[in-house]
Amino acid sequence: MTILSDLAARIATGAVRVVDLTHTLDPDFPVIVLPPEFGQCARFRMEEVSAYDHRGPAWKWHNLSLNEHTGTHFDAPSHWISGRDVPNGAVDEIAPEALIGPVCVIDCSAGAAADDDFALTPEHIRDWEAAHGQIPSGAWVLMRTDWSHRSGADYLNMAEDGAHSPGPTPDAIRLLLDRDIRGFGTETVGTDAGQGSHYDPPFPAHYLLHGAGKFGLQCLRNLDQLPPTGAVLIAPPLKIKGGTGSPLRVLALVDQT
Amino acid sequence: MTEPLSPPKKKDPQRRSPVATLPPRTRSRAGLGLAVAAAENAFRLQTCADCGAVQYPPRDACCRCLSTDLPWRETDRTGTVIAETRIHASPDPYFRARLPWRAGSVRLAAGPTAICHLHGDVGRGDAVRLRLMLDKAGRGVMVALPQTPTPAMEDDPMMRELTAHPRHRRVLVTDARAPEAPALVQALLDAGAAHVWVGEAEAWRRWPGRAGFEGRENVTLVPLDVTDSDSLATLAGEIGGKTDILVNTARHVRPGGVMAADTVQARDAMEVNALGLMRLGQAFGPGMAGRTADGVNRAACFATVLSAHALSPDPGYGAFAASQAAARSVAQTLRAEFARGGLRMTCIYTGPTEDDWHDGLPPPKVAPKALARGIVKGLIDGLEEVFVGDVAQDLAERWRRDPGILERELGDMP
Numbered sequence: 270m271t272i273l274s275d276l277a278a279r280i281a282t283g284a285v286r287v288v289d290l291t292h293t294l295d296p297d298f299p300v301i302v303l304p305p306e307f308g309q310c311a312r313f314r315m316e317e318v319s320a321y322d323h324r325g326p327a328w329k330w331h332n333l334s335l336n337e338h339t340g341t342h343f344d345a346p347s348h349w350i351s352g353r354d355v356p357n358g359a360v361d362e363i364a365p366e367a368l369i370g371p372v373c374v375i376d377c378s379a380g381a382a383a384d385d386d387f388a389l390t391p392e393h394i395r396d397w398e399a400a401h402g403q404i405p406s407g408a409w410v411l412m413r414t415d416w417s418h419r420s421g422a423d424y425l426n427m428a429e430d431g432a433h434s435p436g437p438t439p440d441a442i443r444l445l446l447d448r449d450i451r452g453f454g455t456e457t458v459g460t461d462a463g464q465g466s467h468y469d470p471p472f473p474a475h476y477l478l479h480g481a482g483k484f485g486l487q488c489l490r491n492l493d494q495l496p497p498t499g500a501v502l503i504a505p506p507l508k509i510k511g512g513t514g515s516p517l518r519v520l521a522l523v524d525q526t
Numbered sequence: 527m528t529e530p531l532s533p534p535k536k537k538d539p540q541r542r543s544p545v546a547t548l549p550p551r552t553r554s555r556a557g558l559g560l561a562v563a564a565a566e567n568a569f570r571l572q573t574c575a576d577c578g579a580v581q582y583p584p585r586d587a588c589c590r591c592l593s594t595d596l597p598w599r600e601t602d603r604t605g606t607v608i609a610e611t612r613i614h615a616s617p618d619p620y621f622r623a624r625l626p627w628r629a630g631s632v633r634l635a636a637g638p639t640a641i642c643h644l645h646g647d648v649g650r651g652d653a654v655r656l657r658l659m660l661d662k663a664g665r666g667v668m669v670a671l672p673q674t675p676t677p678a679m680e681d682d683p684m685m686r687e688l689t690a691h692p693r694h695r696r697v698l699v700t701d702a703r704a705p706e707a708p709a710l711v712q713a714l715l716d717a718g719a720a721h722v723w724v725g726e727a728e729a730w731r732r733w734p735g736r737a738g739f740e741g742r743e744n745v746t747l748v749p750l751d752v753t754d755s756d757s758l759a760t761l762a763g764e765i766g767g768k769t770d771i772l773v774n775t776a777r778h779v780r781p782g783g784v785m786a787a788d789t790v791q792a793r794d795a796m797e798v799n800a801l802g803l804m805r806l807g808q809a810f811g812p813g814m815a816g817r818t819a820d821g822v823n824r825a826a827c828f829a830t831v832l833s834a835h836a837l838s839p840d841p842g843y844g845a846f847a848a849s850q851a852a853a854r855s856v857a858q859t860l861r862a863e864f865a866r867g868g869l870r871m872t873c874i875y876t877g878p879t880e881d882d883w884h885d886g887l888p889p890p891k892v893a894p895k896a897l898a899r900g901i902v903k904g905l906i907d908g909l910e911e912v913f914v915g916d917v918a919q920d921l922a923e924r925w926r927r928d929p930g931i932l933e934r935e936l937g938d939m940p
Contacts, residue, residue, distance in 0.1 A: 296754045299730040305882075306780075308790040312728075316755055422732045 276522075284526050288500075290489045290519040291341045292417070298488075299424045300339050301458050302432075311336040337514040343506040344460065344475070344485030348513040351480030358482065360512040365505065367484075370451045372409040372502040372521060373401070374495045377435060381414035385426055386464055387435035391444045401497045406449040409486070409502045412437065416456040417490035425458060436462025439473035446477060452484030452504075454519075456492060460485040486519060495521055528646055530678040531686070533694050533720065534822040544819040546868045547620040548663040556584035559598050560666025564658035565910035570598040571636065582638040582668070603656045605632040607670060608639070610650045620662070623819070624683070632656065632670050642670040646682045659688045659908055662818070664865040680906065689908030690827030690870055693718030695770035700725040700750055700806065704775035704831075705881045708738050709898035711745055714773075717902050720823065723765060725750025725776070727757075752776045752802030758809035766813035770823050773901060774830035776802050779883040784844035792845035800852035803830055807860045815867030827905055828864060829872040830857055831897070834918035836875065837925045838932045840939070861910070872910050874901050877917025890916050 270278070279285040292298055300310040314334045319325025337360075338344070345360045346352030357363060375397045380387040389412055394404070404410060414435045416424070426433045434457040437445075445453060453460055453474055460474035470476045478485060486504060501522040506515030537543075553561075556572070560583075563570040572581050576593035580601055587594050610630035616622050628644040632654060640656075648654050654670040661667045669688065672679060680691050692714050699710055702724040711722050724739050726747045739747050748765070751757045752774070778798035780791045807828070814825040836854035839847030854873065861871035878884040880891045892900075892915040900914030913919045924932045 296751070296756060297728075297730065297749075299728075302731060308788060309794065311790075312753070314754060421730050424730060425732075427732050 279524075279526075280522070284524070286523045286525050288491050288494045288521040288523055290491050290495075290502075290521055291517075292488055292490055294335070294340045294516060298340055299458060300336065302425065302427065310338055313339050335516060337509065337512055337516075340516045341488040341490070341519060342486075342514050342516045343504060344479065344487070344514045345506070345512065346479040346482050346484070347511075348485070349472075349475045349479035351476045352482065355479070355482045358479075359510075360506040360515050361508045361510050363484075363506075367451065368505040369501065369503050370407055370409055371405060371498075372411060372495065372500050373397075373404050374411045374413050374492055374497050374500075376413045376497070378413055378415040378493070381416060381435040385433040385435070386462065387414070388462060389435070389437040389441045391438075391440050394441060394444050397497070404445070404448040404450060407451050408448070409452050409454060409504070410445055410448075410450050411454040411486070411489065411492055411495070411502075412456070413492035413495075414456050415493060417488075417492070426463060430464075431466070432458075432463030434458070434463035436460070436465050437474050439468050439470065439477065442473050442477045446481050446483070450483060452486060453478055454486030454489050456489050457487065459487050485514075489519060495523060499524060528676060528678040528682045531681040531694060531822060537821070543817065544623070544821070546662075546816070546819040547623060548866075548868055549620045549661050549665070550618065551663040551665060553665055554584070554586070556586055556596075557665075559584050560658055560668075561660060561664060562666070563598065564660045564666035566913070567657070567907055567909050569601055569603045569656065569658055571601045571638075572596040573599040573601070580634070580636040580638060582634065582640045602635040604673070605634040605640075605654055605656050605670065607631070607644070607648055607650050607652050607654055608633050610644055624687070628684075630670065632668075640668050642668045643684055643688075645669065645671045645679065645684060647672045647676040647679055660870065660910060662687060662868040664861070664870070664910075686822075690771055690829075690872070690905040691717065691908075692771060692902065692905055694720050695823045695826065696721045696723070696765075696768050697771040697773060698723045698725065698748075698750075698765065698769045698810070700752060700772070700774045701776035702726045702739055702747060703733060703735065704777060705879065706831075706894040706897040706901075707775055708735065709895040710773065710775065710901055711739070713898045713902040715744060717906065719771075720744065721746070723748045723769075725752075725761075727751035727753075727776075752805055753797045755805055755809070758805050762809040762813060766810055767817070769810055769814060770817075770825050771905065772806065772810055772814065772828045774803060774806055774828075777831060778849070779833075779843070779846050779881075781843055781883060781886075782845065783841050784848075787845050789845075792848070795846050795849035796852065799846075799849035800856055803853050803856050803860075806830075807856070807863075811860060811864065811869075815864050815869040818868035825869060827870045827872055828860065829874060829901065829905065831874045831876060831901070832857070834875040834877050834913065834921040835936075836873075837921060838929060838936055840936055842939070870908070870910060872904055872912065874904055874912045874914060875918045875922065876900070876914045877921065892917070 294313045315331045318330045320329040346355040346358035461472045465472045503520045506517045574588040575595040577591040579590040613627045630644045632642045633639045653673045659669045697719045721744045778795045817825040833850040835847040836850035876892045878887045878891045880893045904912035913922045
């Protein structure tokens with residue numbers, strides 16, 4: 270057996286489990302909200318073109334409208350000003366092999382349950398490494414907060430002073446960049462904390478990750494079904510010319526043996 | 527004395543809902559002028575430019591001097607009933623279902639004698655106040671009303687036919703976040719609405735005004751987003767068959783011209799203001815237009831708030847004005863489509879409103895309460911074109927006189 274035929278067989282038997290880390294694209298799923306004078310992230314919308322009717326007798330299909338950053342989505346380096354000059358920084362330019370890789374999951378769910386503004390710090394990362402070994406170069410790092418269990422207004426958790434949701438500190442991102450990660454992913458609407466604009470630099474995950482040519486994933490779910498290490502993440506965005514990101518289906522392969 | 531309307535009983539589910547019929551629709555081109563005046567509560571009659579005669583009914587030439595120069599002029603609204611009759615038999619299906627019907631001849635202070643529909647509280651010899659009103663077919667008819675208001679006069683069966691009074695009706699207000707929504711809901715309840723549903727888009731975005739609608743008697747927040755066909759289909763599936771009045775308050779306003787503005791915001795404006803109205807018409811129009819004879823709380827009116835700049839743009843709000851012109855055009859098509867079922871399409875035009883998006887503009891601006899009052903008054907009066915506030919009224923007047931000059935005047939504004 271080759272590695273690939275062995276993998277296919279193990280997926281078929283369930284020895285390798287495929288975990289879907291994706292939310293359903295749904296008109297009611299929250300998107301990031303900016304001050305109203307700015308252009309806004311388009312909500313997911315689906316208009317029926319035909320449904321086996323006078324508009325098309327034998328077929329049903331829809332036109333979609335959405336933003337590159339609607340729903341569970343991928344952030345390419347060119348999404349942020351710091352990454353504008355990164356070579357191959359748009360989704361269509363990223364090499365396909367860069368879209369599949371090992372994944373480390375840092376469990377912050379207890380902290381996020383206690384504090385909406387929970388911050389992932391270098392100390393948390395070092396504690397995790399003490400238990401599971403150093404984060405390998407080229408790994409995806411996902412911050413598990415169980416935030417995806419929230420729905421409705423509790424998801425963005427907006428207050429008069431902005432959103433309140435967990436995220437990394439600038440130093441945590443710097444440490445991850447020292448480890449030469451592939452990208453960083455979260456269960457919240459962005460890779461940064463709800464109050465991430467008040468860090469220096471503002472939105473450190475976006476600013477530092479994309480400046481270093483790394484990727485982002487957000488609005489993930491089912492992170493509680495992943496082991497801390499050992500799973501493989503498959504996260505290919507749509508091939509959009511010059512795209513700064515893309516909704517996508519994120520899958521994880523988990524060895525059950 | 528008018529017998530006050532009682533709240534309607536629940537429908538007998540085994541009986542067929544009454545089929546809507548319309549009064550006679552055919553009019554000459556001149557006759558349609560009455561509808562134009564009635565739509566906005568004007569009392570304009572043909573007045574001969576050559577000999578000064580006021581004539582009724584409208585004709586193509588002056589009945590006194592045969593001149594064809596017959597401008598429509600606002601005219602004295604008073605008159606005296608000189609004869610009345612109670613019609614007990616009619617071959618017309620619409621009137622057959624509403625017999626007996628009272629009509630009379632009224633001598634207008636302006637000169638002519640007119641056959642009018644008579645309000646129940648007026649009779650032979652009475653001094654009356656005349657109005658041009660839109661009938662169920664959307665045509666202008668002359669109505670004789672008591673000179674001074676009488677108790678419950680709006681409950682008269684004829685008035686109930688000619689207006690969209692909210693009393694005992696169930697109303698859908700489409701956007702709870704609109705600045706005028708709280709005052710509008712209150713004004714509708716004050717006018718006797720049986721229930722008000724208030725649409726809430728994006729419940730996942732917290733907003734402080736929500737508390738004002740929660741837990742109120744006869745008020746329900748419902749999920750509704752005019753940019754999402756599915757949300758409309760779902761809501762129409764629940765309440766489309768009992769929505770008697772719909773007031774669309776969803777508006778997307780952003781300042782900025784066309785050259786320097788961005789198409790993302792323009793697209794949002796089109797999605798909410800023009801296509802949103804279209805989707806509402808598609809989701810709720812058929813159900814409402816099919817229920818226009820359905821008892822005391824029959825469906826009566828589909829209304830939308832528009833900017834008066836739908837008539838002619840304010841270049842400071844270029845994309846918004848474009849969306850308003852598109853929305854007005856959608857409303858006009860809906861009006862033609864609804865008319866076949868006897869449902870009224872009402873446009874409520876406002877000037878700049880007192881809100882975040884008109885912050886930099888000088889007064890006068892329309893306060894949310896004034897807009898709410900204007901909407902409900904339009905329903906009570908049975909209008910199709912309502913201009914709320916001085917700016918909207920002034921714009922409409924200048925637009926009627928000369929749209930080309932108005933365009934240039936607005937273009938010169940700082």
